[in-house]
Amino acid sequence: MSVIDEIKSKLDIVDLVSDTVTLRKSGKNYTGFCPFHSNTKTPSFVVFPDTQTWRCFGACADGGDIFSFFIKREGYDFKQALETLAQQAGVQLQAPSPEKEKQDKQRKKLLELNAAAATYFHRLLTTSPAAEKTRTYLAQRQLTAETIAAFQLGYALDEWEALKSHFIERGYSNEDLLAVGLIVERDDGSPGYDRFRNRLIIPIRDVRGQVIGFGARALAVDQVPKYLNSPQTLLFDKSATLYGLDLAKKQIRQVDRVVIVEGYMDVIQAHQRGAQNVVAQMGTALTEQQLRILKRTTGNFVLALDADTAGGAATLRGLNIAREALDRETVPVPTARGLIRYEGRLDADIRIAALPVGKDPDDILKEGLDVWQKIIADAVPIIDFYFQAVTAGLDLNTAKDKSIAVRELIPVLRDIGNKVEQEHYVQKLARLIHVDERTLIAELKSGQKSHPIRRRKQPVSPVLPEAKEDAAIP
Numbered sequence: 178m179s180v181i182d183e184i185k186s187k188l189d190i191v192d193l194v195s196d197t198v199t200l201r202k203s204g205k206n207y208t209g210f211c212p213f214h215s216n217t218k219t220p221s222f223v224v225f226p227d228t229q230t231w232r233c234f235g236a237c238a239d240g241g242d243i244f245s246f247f248i249k250r251e252g253y254d255f256k257q258a259l260e261t262l263a264q265q266a267g268v269q270l271q272a273p274s275p276e277k278e279k280q281d282k283q284r285k286k287l288l289e290l291n292a293a294a295a296t297y298f299h300r301l302l303t304t305s306p307a308a309e310k311t312r313t314y315l316a317q318r319q320l321t322a323e324t325i326a327a328f329q330l331g332y333a334l335d336e337w338e339a340l341k342s343h344f345i346e347r348g349y350s351n352e353d354l355l356a357v358g359l360i361v362e363r364d365d366g367s368p369g370y371d372r373f374r375n376r377l378i379i380p381i382r383d384v385r386g387q388v389i390g391f392g393a394r395a396l397a398v399d400q401v402p403k404y405l406n407s408p409q410t411l412l413f414d415k416s417a418t419l420y421g422l423d424l425a426k427k428q429i430r431q432v433d434r435v436v437i438v439e440g441y442m443d444v445i446q447a448h449q450r451g452a453q454n455v456v457a458q459m460g461t462a463l464t465e466q467q468l469r470i471l472k473r474t475t476g477n478f479v480l481a482l483d484a485d486t487a488g489g490a491a492t493l494r495g496l497n498i499a500r501e502a503l504d505r506e507t508v509p510v511p512t513a514r515g516l517i518r519y520e521g522r523l524d525a526d527i528r529i530a531a532l533p534v535g536k537d538p539d540d541i542l543k544e545g546l547d548v549w550q551k552i553i554a555d556a557v558p559i560i561d562f563y564f565q566a567v568t569a570g571l572d573l574n575t576a577k578d579k580s581i582a583v584r585e586l587i588p589v590l591r592d593i594g595n596k597v598e599q600e601h602y603v604q605k606l607a608r609l610i611h612v613d614e615r616t617l618i619a620e621l622k623s624g625q626k627s628h629p630i631r632r633r634k635q636p637v638s639p640v641l642p643e644a645k646e647d648a649a650i651p
């Protein structure tokens with residue numbers, strides 16, 4: 178018997194589903210309201226004990242076994258689900274090699290260290306006289322004690338070795354502290370000093386809620402950088418992490434939509450004000466890997482972008498932009514064409530919600546949850562957004578501007594994987610600039626035959642390597 182079969186034989190899908198869904202017996206099966214879509218009028222969700230499977234006969238039209246249910250519910254990947262369910266079933270996964278065993282032990286130790294560090298920072302924030310100003314700052318941001326506790330916000334003392342001595346005294350080594358990035362090695366290789374000093378600490382958790390790294394916001398005016406993250410470690414990979422997902426996944430599943438914002442504080446404030454399907458990218462360009470992780474719980478993504486990001490000339494030109502704004506890390510936004518490709522590859526629906534000028538998510542949420550929800554509901558598909566953005570400053574009655582619109586939009590249309598959708602937008606462009614559709618189709622095809630790279634200019638500002646090919650729509 179395979180490990181998977183063994184786990185299935187020891188766990189009952191009815192029990193597992195019942196943890197979160199109220200089931201009623203109906204003949205030999207069980208029915209309930211589907212936890213994966215928001216219609217609560219009909220109990221379209223059925224669990225079949227005989228086959229140990231489930232199926233939604235409503236909007237999802239999806240089904241599977243105990244593993245697929247668990248993955249969908251928790252947002253885990255298969256490996257994480259396997260480990261968790263094996264543990265629940267009391268099934269020993271394949272005896273690990275000594276190498277693997279060593280690595281698992283190290284991982285576990287580092288996770289414990291991170292958890293202890295989060296507790297240490299949090300206690301300083303809530304009790305230390307040195308954190309008085311930080312507490313005032315958080316009070317000004319109107320964060321409640323419950324929110325501060327839920328996100329386990331913390332404070333790092335303005336000292337070089339406070340954290341280090343604290344954990345060395347408790348039996349951790351310099352190597353452990355270096356391995357999670359809590360201390361920084363000195364240039365001469367001698368034991369290091371605390372990475373985070375005089376900063377507001379924001380623990381970063383994985384989808385399972387384990388602390389894998391830290392974000393840290395400067396508290397003094399002249400402190401740089403404004404945001405400092407843990408480095409890449411055995412536990413922490415920025416490009417595969419979304420801030421707040423552990424707390425957001427439940428509502429993401431319920432409303433079948435995730436909203437991606439730019440900063441940690443945006444997430445924390447949004448959660449406090451009732452928008453709990455909000456996560457933040459990690460100061461990297463939004464990666465396909467991050468979207469794949471989200472795709473386990475929903476296929477509907479909304480990027481809530483600041484007006485200056487969304488409307489910035491750089492975005493229009495398809496360049497990644499980097500900018501340092503109040504309370505934000507430097508946030509490169511993926512290009513429109515990059516997003517369209519993600520959308521095709523992931524079979525997802527990606528929309529852009531441009532926030533009103535001068536307002537961040539918290540300003541809007543202060544006006545009311547309904548105001549926020551309306552902006553999110555009004556988000557437009559990326560391509561429509563791009564159409565608006567490109568044509569906004571053009572006079573489409575002139576030949577010159579018509580040709581600019583074609584030049585900028587054709588490469589984008591070319592990236593649409595779905596042919597029906599592509600045709601829809603070709604028609605839209607034809608109507609918009611009063612040009613025959615066939616001309617545009619010819620243009621669309623001509624680019625595919627010739628070598629598109631040659632026709633592009635070099636980007637005018639530095640871009641991340643992964644965005645390079647998108648970067649130079651002339």
Ligand SMILES: [Zn+2]
Pocket residue numbers: 211212213214221233234235236237238
């Ligand atoms: Zn469903």
